[in-house]
Amino acid sequence: MSAHPAPLATAGLDIEAIRRDFPVLHQKINGKPLVYLDNAASSQRPQAVIDAISRYYEHDHANVHRGVHTLSQRATDAFEGARDVVRRFINARDTKEIIFVRGTTEAINLVAQSFARPKVGAGDEILISGLEHHANIVPWQLLCEQTGATLKVIPITSSGEVDFAAFEKLIGPRTKLLALAHVSNALGTVVPVEKFIAVARSHGVPVLLDGAQGIPHSKVDVCALDCDFYCFSGHKMLGPTGIGVLYGRQQLLQAMPPWQGGGDMILSVSFEKTTFNQLPWKFEAGTPNISGAIGLAAAIRYLEDTGLDRIAAYEHELLEYATQRLQKIPGLTIVGTAPHKAAVVSFVMQDIHPHDIGTILDTEGVAIRTGHHCAMPVMDFFKVPATARASMAFYNTFEEIDRLVAALEHAREVLG
Amino acid sequence: MDLKDLYRDVIVDHNRNPRNFGKLDPADAHADGHNPLCGDRLSLYVNLDADRIREVKFDGSGCAISVASASLLTEAVKGKTRAEIKALFEDMHALLTQHDANVDIAKLGKLAALSGVREFPARVKCASLCWHTLNAALEQQAEPVTTE
Numbered sequence: 055m056s057a058h059p060a061p062l063a064t065a066g067l068d069i070e071a072i073r074r075d076f077p078v079l080h081q082k083i084n085g086k087p088l089v090y091l092d093n094a095a096s097s098q099r100p101q102a103v104i105d106a107i108s109r110y111y112e113h114d115h116a117n118v119h120r121g122v123h124t125l126s127q128r129a130t131d132a133f134e135g136a137r138d139v140v141r142r143f144i145n146a147r148d149t150k151e152i153i154f155v156r157g158t159t160e161a162i163n164l165v166a167q168s169f170a171r172p173k174v175g176a177g178d179e180i181l182i183s184g185l186e187h188h189a190n191i192v193p194w195q196l197l198c199e200q201t202g203a204t205l206k207v208i209p210i211t212s213s214g215e216v217d218f219a220a221f222e223k224l225i226g227p228r229t230k231l232l233a234l235a236h237v238s239n240a241l242g243t244v245v246p247v248e249k250f251i252a253v254a255r256s257h258g259v260p261v262l263l264d265g266a267q268g269i270p271h272s273k274v275d276v277c278a279l280d281c282d283f284y285c286f287s288g289h290k291m292l293g294p295t296g297i298g299v300l301y302g303r304q305q306l307l308q309a310m311p312p313w314q315g316g317g318d319m320i321l322s323v324s325f326e327k328t329t330f331n332q333l334p335w336k337f338e339a340g341t342p343n344i345s346g347a348i349g350l351a352a353a354i355r356y357l358e359d360t361g362l363d364r365i366a367a368y369e370h371e372l373l374e375y376a377t378q379r380l381q382k383i384p385g386l387t388i389v390g391t392a393p394h395k396a397a398v399v400s401f402v403m404q405d406i407h408p409h410d411i412g413t414i415l416d417t418e419g420v421a422i423r424t425g426h427h428c429a430m431p432v433m434d435f436f437k438v439p440a441t442a443r444a445s446m447a448f449y450n451t452f453e454e455i456d457r458l459v460a461a462l463e464h465a466r467e468v469l470g
Numbered sequence: 471m472d473l474k475d476l477y478r479d480v481i482v483d484h485n486r487n488p489r490n491f492g493k494l495d496p497a498d499a500h501a502d503g504h505n506p507l508c509g510d511r512l513s514l515y516v517n518l519d520a521d522r523i524r525e526v527k528f529d530g531s532g533c534a535i536s537v538a539s540a541s542l543l544t545e546a547v548k549g550k551t552r553a554e555i556k557a558l559f560e561d562m563h564a565l566l567t568q569h570d571a572n573v574d575i576a577k578l579g580k581l582a583a584l585s586g587v588r589e590f591p592a593r594v595k596c597a598s599l600c601w602h603t604l605n606a607a608l609e610q611q612a613e614p615v616t617t618e
Contacts, residue, residue, distance in 0.1 A: 405486075407508070407534060408509075408533075409532075409535075413473075414473060424508065425507060469482060469534055
């Protein structure tokens with residue numbers, strides 16, 4: 055039944071060895087071995103990440119940047135060491151450009167309120183695309199309500215790509231910021247952001263990239279991209295939940311006012327005047343997510359040891375195989391058919407609602423996401439209330455895609 | 471968890487061939503229901519003779535559970551008074567959410583086919599959306615109801 059091209063297609067990765075690193079994968083769901091295909095919602099954690107967090111709590115925990123005692127120094131070293139791991143990973147120039155936040159959502163809100171809000175007024179425009187996740191829509195809507203600016207949306211095409219020609223017409227002297235997904239979470243489209251950034255540069259428009267789905271699956275180099283802000287979350291790239299990163303160009307961050315006030319983001323406080331801390335701490339009010347940053351650094355090391363290029367190559371094989379197998383299922387339509395995609399297949403089935411697909415697949419041990427994927431405008435564009443979405447990571451196998459296909463055939467038997 | 475408990479024949483049938491599907495225009499009462507989690511949307515239309523439902527229809531789109539539940543609801547509430555519907559709503563709520571529900575299954579008739587839903591907590595909202603929507607219609611709430 056399965057016709058996948060083994061073993062070349064694993065791009066030199068030992069998938070069985072990799073799978074042993076992820077304890078959560080080895081369990082049965084409803085009596086069947088788990089097939090986890092909901093990686094775009096959240097990836098799983100390798101033992102190395104779990105161990106790094108445990109080790110920190112077992113041996114090194116104290117508050118950071120505060121104590122002269124040994125544990126506080128160890129915690130500070132580990133936390134700031136994690137920042138440098140992130141800096142190297144995305145090739146930022148300086149750790150001052152790496153702000154730890156809760157996740158992509160918080161990073162975008164920070165930029166909206168601290169960078170954009172003071173610069174934007176009535177008549178100005180914020181430009182986003184029709185592919186965006188709600189996290190890259192709603193912060194800009196709030197900003198527009200606060201400032202009287204207008205939100206402009208670059209349309210998408212029937213294949214689920216951002217319409218570049220329309221973008222060139224929409225960007226102009228009123229555009230104050232371009233905020234764009236690097237990879238669509240709902241459809242998997244990889245947006246050719248370099249092209250968009252080049253045009254934005256020629257108009258002097260700063261660019262924010264929502265990298266939540268971009269960073270887990272390919273090498274990101276913020277210098278090469280030449281973006282002004284890059285936002286991502288730890289939990290989609292093998293790291294913990296509740297930790298994410300805002301990369302910002304240093305000169306922009308320097309000029310931005312603090313977003314939240316509190317401890318750690320100040321140098322001195324009196325009731326008359328407070329002096330704010332240097333970058334990056336100016337934007338990190340309160341005790342940070344220390345263990346989260348340490349876990350994120352462990353996740354980055356794991357990804358680098360595995361090899362981002364090999365991961366991307368293997369995930370591409372998984373995508374090709376899944377696309378080819380799913381297309382053959384009668385009544386199944388893939389939503390989002392851009393030529394360049396991350397390992398995400400969004401689909402609908404004739405006469406079977408995605409929610410029913412999700413339940414039936416779960417009884418077969420197969421975990422996928424069903425719903426609007428926090429991208430309701432994308433659903434509206436394709437005139438579907440929801441889709442089913444299988445999203446692969448490098449610990450998935452061709453056999454698991456066979457299991458997905460068999461479970462979908464079963465769904466057709468139950469409800470078709 | 472057995473899938474057959476959820477997708478019983480009655481439910482599959484009412485999903486494929488929903489009863490009383492369509493609009494009532496004019497309608498004495500009408501309400502929209504929305505389950506944002508899965509995108510189920512349905513509208514319920516009711517015509518009343520004093521306190522008693524004379525006619526009821528629904529339309530919209532949703533998963534098999536929400537469509538079948540709405541279809542079964544329309545069959546069950548036709549000819550019933552508000553007080554009878556309130557009692558039925560309470561029984562359905564207990565049936566969908568409580569394992570030890572003290573519900574007279576015989577009294578529920580075909581609606582009892584939805585009892586398997588309680589084994590699938592993520593799906594309870596799908597089955598209960600139409601009942602909340604009916605309540606809203608009977609109370610003539612202006613705002614659409616939502617399961618969130």
